[in-house]
Amino acid sequence: MSRFEVNILGCGAATPTLRHLPSAQIVNVRDRLFMVDCGEGAQIAMRRSKLNMTRLGHIFISHLHGDHCFGLLGLLSTMALNGCNGEIVVHAHPDAEKVFSPMLNYFCRENPFEVHFNPISPSSSEVIYSSKSVVVRTIPLKHRVPTCGFLFEEVAGERHLRGDMLQFYNIPTYMRASIKQGQDFVTPEGEVIANELLTTPPTPPARYAYCSDTMYSERIIPLIEGVDVLYHEATYGDDAQGLTRTTFHSTARQAATIAARANVGKLIIGHFSQRYKDENILLDQAREVFPHTILAHEGMKEVLKV
Amino acid sequence: MSRFEVNILGCGAATPTLRHLPSAQIVNVRDRLFMVDCGEGAQIAMRRSKLNMTRLGHIFISHLHGDHCFGLLGLLSTMALNGCNGEIVVHAHPDAEKVFSPMLNYFCRENPFEVHFNPISPSSSEVIYSSKSVVVRTIPLKHRVPTCGFLFEEVAGERHLRGDMLQFYNIPTYMRASIKQGQDFVTPEGEVIANELLTTPPTPPARYAYCSDTMYSERIIPLIEGVDVLYHEATYGDDAQGLTRTTFHSTARQAATIAARANVGKLIIGHFSQRYKDENILLDQAREVFPHTILAHEGMKEVLKV
Numbered sequence: 127m128s129r130f131e132v133n134i135l136g137c138g139a140a141t142p143t144l145r146h147l148p149s150a151q152i153v154n155v156r157d158r159l160f161m162v163d164c165g166e167g168a169q170i171a172m173r174r175s176k177l178n179m180t181r182l183g184h185i186f187i188s189h190l191h192g193d194h195c196f197g198l199l200g201l202l203s204t205m206a207l208n209g210c211n212g213e214i215v216v217h218a219h220p221d222a223e224k225v226f227s228p229m230l231n232y233f234c235r236e237n238p239f240e241v242h243f244n245p246i247s248p249s250s251s252e253v254i255y256s257s258k259s260v261v262v263r264t265i266p267l268k269h270r271v272p273t274c275g276f277l278f279e280e281v282a283g284e285r286h287l288r289g290d291m292l293q294f295y296n297i298p299t300y301m302r303a304s305i306k307q308g309q310d311f312v313t314p315e316g317e318v319i320a321n322e323l324l325t326t327p328p329t330p331p332a333r334y335a336y337c338s339d340t341m342y343s344e345r346i347i348p349l350i351e352g353v354d355v356l357y358h359e360a361t362y363g364d365d366a367q368g369l370t371r372t373t374f375h376s377t378a379r380q381a382a383t384i385a386a387r388a389n390v391g392k393l394i395i396g397h398f399s400q401r402y403k404d405e406n407i408l409l410d411q412a413r414e415v416f417p418h419t420i421l422a423h424e425g426m427k428e429v430l431k432v
Numbered sequence: 433m434s435r436f437e438v439n440i441l442g443c444g445a446a447t448p449t450l451r452h453l454p455s456a457q458i459v460n461v462r463d464r465l466f467m468v469d470c471g472e473g474a475q476i477a478m479r480r481s482k483l484n485m486t487r488l489g490h491i492f493i494s495h496l497h498g499d500h501c502f503g504l505l506g507l508l509s510t511m512a513l514n515g516c517n518g519e520i521v522v523h524a525h526p527d528a529e530k531v532f533s534p535m536l537n538y539f540c541r542e543n544p545f546e547v548h549f550n551p552i553s554p555s556s557s558e559v560i561y562s563s564k565s566v567v568v569r570t571i572p573l574k575h576r577v578p579t580c581g582f583l584f585e586e587v588a589g590e591r592h593l594r595g596d597m598l599q600f601y602n603i604p605t606y607m608r609a610s611i612k613q614g615q616d617f618v619t620p621e622g623e624v625i626a627n628e629l630l631t632t633p634p635t636p637p638a639r640y641a642y643c644s645d646t647m648y649s650e651r652i653i654p655l656i657e658g659v660d661v662l663y664h665e666a667t668y669g670d671d672a673q674g675l676t677r678t679t680f681h682s683t684a685r686q687a688a689t690i691a692a693r694a695n696v697g698k699l700i701i702g703h704f705s706q707r708y709k710d711e712n713i714l715l716d717q718a719r720e721v722f723p724h725t726i727l728a729h730e731g732m733k734e735v736l737k738v
Contacts, residue, residue: 141513142476142506166506167473170448192509192539200448200472203498207447225538232531233498 130155130280130332130431132355135171137396137422139361139375140193142166146398147424148193149338151357152177153278155260161185161201162276162336168197169204175425179205184255186262187218188338189248189273190225199229206237213240217254217262219272220245248274251349257281265349267340269374275337277349280431285325295319332430335390338397341370342380347388354430356385357422360395363408375399378408382415396422436461436586436638436737438661441477443702443728445667445681446499448472452704453730454499455644457663458483459584461566467491467507468582468642474503475510481731485511490561492568493524494644495554495579496531505535512543519546523560523568525578526551554580557655563587571655573646575680581643583655586737591631601625638736641696644703647676648686653694660736662691663728666701669714681705684714688721702728 131154138146148165152172159182161168172179182205187195195218202214216222223243230241246254248266255262258281265275284306292302297311305311311319335350338359350356361375370377376384378395385393393416398405405421412419437460444452454471458478465488467474478485488511493501501524508520522528529549536547552560554572561568564587571581590612598608603617611617617625641656644665656662667681676683682690684701691699699722704711711727718725 141510142479144476144480147476148506166503167476170450170453170473173448174450190538192505196506196509196539197472199498200502203502204447221538225534228531228534232496232527233502 128280128283128329128431129157130334130429132334132357132394132428132430133175133177134394134396134422134424134426134428135168135175136163136165136424137398138193139397139399140191141400142193143400146400147171148196149188149397150197151336152182153334155278155280157181158183158257158259160260160262160278163188163194163338164197164201165193166196166200169201171424172201175427179208180210182210183212183214184262185214185216186254186276187216187222188267188275188336189269189271190219190221191271191339194339195222198226199233202230202234202237202241206234206239209238211238213242215242215244215255217244217246219248246274248272263349265335265337265346267337267346268343269339269341273339275335275340275346277353278334278336280331280333282331283328285321285328287325288323291319291324295324297324329431334430337384339375341374342376342384344384344387347384350384350388350390352389352391354391355394355428356388356390356392357394357396358384359397360408360412361397361399363402364411366399366401378412378419379415382412382419385416385419391418392428393419394422394428395419434586434589434635434737435463436640436735438640438663438700438734438736439481439483440700440702440728440730440732440734441474441481442469442471442730443704444499445703445705446497447706448499449706452706453477454502455494455703456503457642458488459640461584461586463487464489464563464565466566466568466584469494469500469644470503470507471499472502472506475507477730478507481733485514486516488516489518489520490568491520491522491524492560492582493522493528494573494581494642495575495577496525496527497577497645500645501528504532505539508536508540508543508547512540512545515544517544519548521548521550521561523550523552525554552580554578569655571641571643571652573643573652574649575645575647579645581641581646581652583659584640584642586637586639588637589634591627591634593631594629597625597630601630603630635737640736643690645681647680648682648690650690650693653690656690656694656696658695658697660697661700661734662694662696662698663700663702664690665703666714666718667703667705669708670717672705672707684718684725685721688718688725691722691725697724698734699725700728700734701725
């Protein structure tokens with residue numbers, strides 16, 4: 127099982143509308159859930175998408191603007207009611223602990239789990255989480271306040287055994303684990319069978335990059351080069367390009383330019399301003415630059431690996 | 433214009449479900465909006481019900497449990513984006529200012545309005561707000577933490593002029609305002625015409641009581657005696673009556689008993705536990721005791737006066 131999916135819970139900009147919730151996503155890597163941003167309503171959207179809260183252990187907050195973190199207290203309270211335990215780690219700007227602790231201590235003091243804040247410095251790209259399945263790295267972004275995106279990189283799996291060759295060489299079961307890890311096989315006669323003959327390479331690791339909120343920044347290109355899926359904010363269309371310089375956001379066309387230059391597999395645009403009643407105008411502008419673009423929407427699931 | 437309406441934004445218990453949001457309401461008195469509790473998602477529900485945020489100046493929080501106040505920060509942020517200004521008063525337990533201020537100061541420091549906390553003592557019934565249109569009084573409730581409900585009492589309007597009598601006595605326009613306020617009329621010949629002949633009594637003031645969260649408490653009956661509409665929590669049905677003693681909540685039947693003894697006009701029950709997939713069972717139990725009971729639901733508008 128190598129499931130890798132991205133679930134969009136909210137893809138609107140600062141003001142929630144009747145069409146979009148503020149930013150929140152769940153990245154599902156082999157049935158471990160990772161939350162990326164947690165705008166108001168994230169817990170309800172999670173329930174709507176039938177995502178199991180007890181599988182959530184890490185929450186990554188891109189920056190401390192309300193539309194990216196005001197859902198945190200409600201989520202943690204509901205996780206407590208749902209019997210989550212152990213530890214929940216909130217990866218966020220160093221201010222987060224100071225800012226959230228008074229409310230957490232007041233409202234969630236009876237929670238059956240510990241909330242641990244992992245302060246992240248958004249100025250350089252760093253590994254902030256790693257497990258057997260996934261490595262999470264920060265992507266420094268360019269916004270009004272210190273902000274970083276996140277790169278989720280699957281850890282390469284084992285090589286795949288070739289059934290025909292196992293049979294041909296009559297390889298005993300107990301040796302298969304080490305062969306999956308790349309070891310050669312030595313026959314009882316002393317002949318060395320190279321691992322490449324017995325196995326096929328592991329499936330290439332899936333990679334997902336989340337870049338929101340940010341103005342156009344070519345500095346991120348080397349960090350997201352060739353990812354399978356890039357989520358990049360596209361708050362505005364060409365009509366409002368002037369606003370990107372004062373608000374530190376991007377246009378759909380700028381998001382697509384980053385996607386094209388970084389040679390990504392697919393671009394998902396989101397963080398839509400409430401000024402667009404129909405985001406297809408943003409989609410069209412992005413596709414002029416990068417055809418493999420789709421619009422985010424609440425409830426959407428993007429499957430990188432089944 | 434003497435509009436008096438109650439808009440239900442959320443009527444679920446602690447865990448938001450796909451059917452209910454946590455507690456929040458808007459009381460509209462003559463197009464001034466008053467919020468009662470502010471659970472997560474209240475701002476979106478407000479928008480869905482087409483309630484104009486710029487008309488909201490006072491927020492009343494019954495108690496400091498997350499499902500009654502976690503929507504506050506998102507609401508205040510969005511009010512700022514919507515250009516609300518002046519002062520927003522949050523009437524809440526004295527701890528509220530200490531608990532919310534660190535986040536307000538961090539996330540809302542550029543808001544174009546002042547947030548003022550009015551500490552309310554939930555141990556006795558007090559007038560905490562009054563204007564020309566409405567008086568708001570606390571109702572001490574019995575819950576796990578200090579809690580109070582709120583009584584919204586319309587200020588009596590002026591007496592209504594009788595057109596036929598104005599004409600009969602040929603009363604000049606400039607005198608009408610004082611006659612509405614109860615003054616007699618003296619004819620040029622010196623005859624005194626009693627005000628009761630010239631006017632009909634003002635419409636009786638509408639009264640609305642909000643009682644959530646609370647266990648069964650007869651102490652509140654004198655405070656809510658004869659209100660037009662009572663909203664009383666009904667977290668549980670008869671099947672879970674045992675839980676009311678540990679959670680300090682009420683059953684639907686208990687809510688109806690309070691309504692019957694207080695001789696109210698109508699009972700709205702809400703704050704439904706997620707264990708009930710269909711709240712009609714709660715409605716049936718309440719109606720056995722007090723027939724004029726209805727179920728709250730999100731988006732519902734109860735009109736006390738047009």
